[in-house]
Amino acid sequence: MVYLSLGLLLLGVVTALNLVLILAVIRRLRRHEEERKQQGDTFENIPSGPPVGERVPEFSAVAVDGTRVGSEALRGREAALTFLSTGCSACVAAARDLPEFARRTGLDVDQMVVVISGEGPEARTMADPVAGVARVVLEERDGPLSVLFAVKGTPTNVMVDADGTVTYAEAGTHPVLDQLPA
Structure with missing residues (x-):
């Protein structure tokens, strides 16, 4: 039972860490896209x-x-x-x-x-x-x-x-x- 609890706790920690990292990547991509738009570097031009x-x-x-x-x-x-x-x-x-x-x-x-x-x-x-x-x-x-x-x-x-x-x-x-x- 202890191993199962520790395994679930570890899975929860890894999942939370993964969520934080994904949100950071999304935020960085949005910032990068805004910088490109301000510079006029859209794909079409x-x-x-x-x-x-x-x-x-x-x-x-x-x-x-x-x-x-x-x-x-x-x-x-x-x-x-x-x-x-x-x-x-x-x-x-x-x-x-x-x-x-x-x-x-x-x-x-x-x-x-x-x-x-x-x-x-x-x-x-x-x-x-x-x-x-x-x-x-x-x-x-x-x-x-x-x-x-x-x-x-x-x-x-x-x-x-x-x-x-x-x-x-x-x-x-x-x-x-x-x-x-x-």
């Missing part, structure tokens, strides 16, 4: 990519279909670059939205570049929805294109005008698609 108004960085890469893509090929017309990663659940939805984005913007396969960072079959699976809609480039995590374009979060969308100037660069689920007319 994380600055990511080259600064708006600057020229798109010079780059060259080979797409999965063997086509060479680069900054020179994008000049002379509007273009879109999307950076995705295999470790990002929002990137899966963003990849599925890219065909609709292409339809609504009128961009063809040569005007859209999708860079997927990550290894393994997940990268190929993520590339499937955009096959025929965009040139897909696969690279390792924090690969050369992601570093060159200063990608801080995925998915990141970069819009470029005909002169090669960045007109939009931001991370978010699909912020550009949300701003387009139906």
Whole structure:
């Protein structure tokens, strides 16, 4: 009987301690979220990519279909670059939205570049929805294109005008698609 009482007392103490720790974590997460909101760092407006108004960085890469893509090929017309990663659940939805984005913007396969960072079959699976809609480039995590374009979060969308100037660069689920007319 003594062991049962001690066991129940110990269980009660551990449960109370667990409750205190959970409440402390919740309080810290709420404070962290308030700090992020005050700084304007919500997920939908994380600055990511080259600064708006600057020229798109010079780059060259080979797409999965063997086509060479680069900054020179994008000049002379509007273009879109999307950076995705295999470790990002929002990137899966963003990849599925890219065909609709292409339809609504009128961009063809040569005007859209999708860079997927990550290894393994997940990268190929993520590339499937955009096959025929965009040139897909696969690279390792924090690969050369992601570093060159200063990608801080995925998915990141970069819009470029005909002169090669960045007109939009931001991370978010699909912020550009949300701003387009139906």
